[in-house]
Amino acid sequence: MTVIEHLINGKRMAPDPRQQPIFNPSTNEELANVALASRATVEQAIATAQASYPSWRQVPPVKRARIMFRLKDLLERNADKVCALLTREHGKVLNDAMGELQRGIENVEYACGVPELLKGEHSRDVAPGIDAWSEFQPLGVCAGITPFNFPAMVPLWMWPMAIACGNTFVLKPSERDPSAALFIAELGLEAGIPPGVLNVVNGDKEAVDTLLTDERVQAVSFVGSTPVAEHVYTTGTANGKRVQAFGGAKNHAVIMPDADLDNAVSSLMGAAYGSCGERCMAISVAVVVGDTTADIVVAKLSEEISRLKIGDGMDNRNDMGPLVSRALKEKVESYIAQGVEEGAELAVDGRGMQVPGFGNGNFLGANLFDRVREGMVVHRDEIFGPVLCVMRVDSLQEAMDIIDRHQYGNGTCIYTRDGEAARYFSDNIKIGMVGINVPLPVPVAYQSFGGWKHSRFGDLHAYGPDSVRFYTLRKTITQRWPAGGVRESAQFSFPSHS
Known part of the structure; x- marks a missing residue:
């Protein structure tokens, strides 16, 4: 029986002993076993992502964008393979799978514009000889926990923009239908994402709770049921993480x-x-x-x-x-x-x-x-x-x-x-x-997705402009170069521009 492995540091990793079967929903035929990551395996993925972060964040945004362009091309050229994996494990009709994948590709297209999206604001002469600007810096290691119903699209809501912003990433796809997410991650490596920047661990609650409590993980994105979304939000924020958790709907x-x-x-x-x-x-x-x-x-x-x-x-x-x-x-x-x-x-x-x-x-x-x-x-x-x-x-x-x-x-x-x-x-x-007169008002990739009330926990919505804000921290810098040879007296009043 085939075992679906993890992807850590650019390589398929030997499976954990704890496994569960994956079935074809049309026949209930057992297709494969998926390895369920132990805490140690998840911690290995986090450590790999953390080690890759210092060098990845220094890669110019335009070079990260070029990787996203190549990923878009690879996704389009391998669309039939991705959709076959989706349908085989989830059951949705191929046309529906193709629509899902296209929505995911549109988010990759949006991430291709990251050099523009990361541009800060600059103000010259906010006071005599003083300039100020803000910039958007990556967080570090980010994680995504995604549901069974959109095995391709929802991961593509998350890691392309997170990585394009300079973060590294650990993805935990649904253990019911993980193959499409794993294959797409490997396309990301083929597009030029360095080993360790994007990692995939398959698993269940043990893997989720490890991601939520490990201090090296800075931010967590989640899509799933409302009870689990609330657990992810409360646990993640209690452990000092930035969290967006999207739950159920009616x-x-x-x-x-x-x-x-x-x-x-x-x-x-x-x-x-x-x-x-x-x-x-x-x-x-x-x-x-x-x-x-x-x-x-x-x-x-x-x-x-x-x-x-x-x-x-x-x-x-x-x-x-x-x-x-x-x-x-x-x-x-x-x-x-x-x-x-x-x-x-x-x-x-x-x-x-x-x-x-x-x-x-x-x-x-x-x-x-x-x-x-x-x-x-x-x-x-x-x-x-x-x-x-x-x-x-x-x-x-x-x-x-x-x-x-x-x-x-x-x-x-x-x-x-x-x-x-x-x-x-x-x-x-x-x-x-x-x-x-539109039954499924799912926002396009250059807007942002998110509900209200018990459908969303956290301040920022998914993908679009909110994703740039979620996966970055704003830093504001105020700079002054005093004129040489001029001694200035100390000022004890709070600085103002009056």
Whole structure:
């Protein structure tokens, strides 16, 4: 059985004895074993990163940028290989994997501009003969802990910019599907990242807690569930680290009576059921204004669901692949059963889905609940599966109140033709990312990603301009060269420019 190893100091490292299997979600065939790093292994990766930092931080930003340009080219030329690894271990359809990778490449493109992004500010003559400027200096060793649902994109949110800013990095990808992240890191080495600057350790909680408590790690980026995000944030900050931790979501779409309902339903289908609902930006609740509109939306959704093509992710004719694991499939099915028990109407039941030739896969059809109410578990919790809940309200304000009361504040959207309603919604909703007739308002690479409330812990968002601030420290320098031969008297008042 193949063992997926760690990547430390530019080389694959002999695996740790503690291992766990990786499965193909379409068949539950065991693909390989992944080594789970011990504390000693993680500490070795950190030590390697720390030893590489002094020389790497001195590399001019333009040379770091050239490595990012080469990485972009290598990712594009190896896109099919990366996506095959993604689909084989995660299950998402190849087209979806390609979209994920492209979003990751866009973050590498942004990192290519790091010489411009690291330019400080200069002020001449802030006082007679005194100049002042600020500059952005790297932190040191940084770490990233990434989730199973975006094995390529989320690591590319983190380490390209961290390294481009002059830091060294230790990546801990999800142990469920680590191969794509490991392969991409090796492409980074091929692009010219020196050994030791980028390291990859596979592992579980032992590896995570080592990264969070080791004093040599200066900053930690995390994406995952809210309970773990909160643990990462509290533990990391208690140990003196800069931390950004992104947690769960329950994203609502508001559908107004004046919306283009055909297009709204089409986009809801992709946003709710794409990647089998395993996205932190998935739309999992449609809040429909008016019973008449809700009846139409539920009918149209039910019709579209009947046409969904579900099967092996390696077949691009399919719309939806399997869930990543049997355990997650069973968890989602338990949520569906609980929704029925609580009185929600299961308009479409996707349980019992059978895919010919893949009888042992983790397949679950699309599920649609109607007449969901606040307080129901299917509305409260992030299910992370192909389950869309429809709630019925009488007004836009009622819809906004429901969204604002929810514990999560990641993303939301509104479907309407009314500019006034759209503007009021986007101005006043208490959510971090808002779409107007856009179901998945994931910011582009040159903006920044982040939700509010229990969807994010920490001050700075992911990627974009915030990533430069997260992976650097501002230093301000004030300089004066006194004129030769002139003796100046001591000044005891606080310096000012008056």
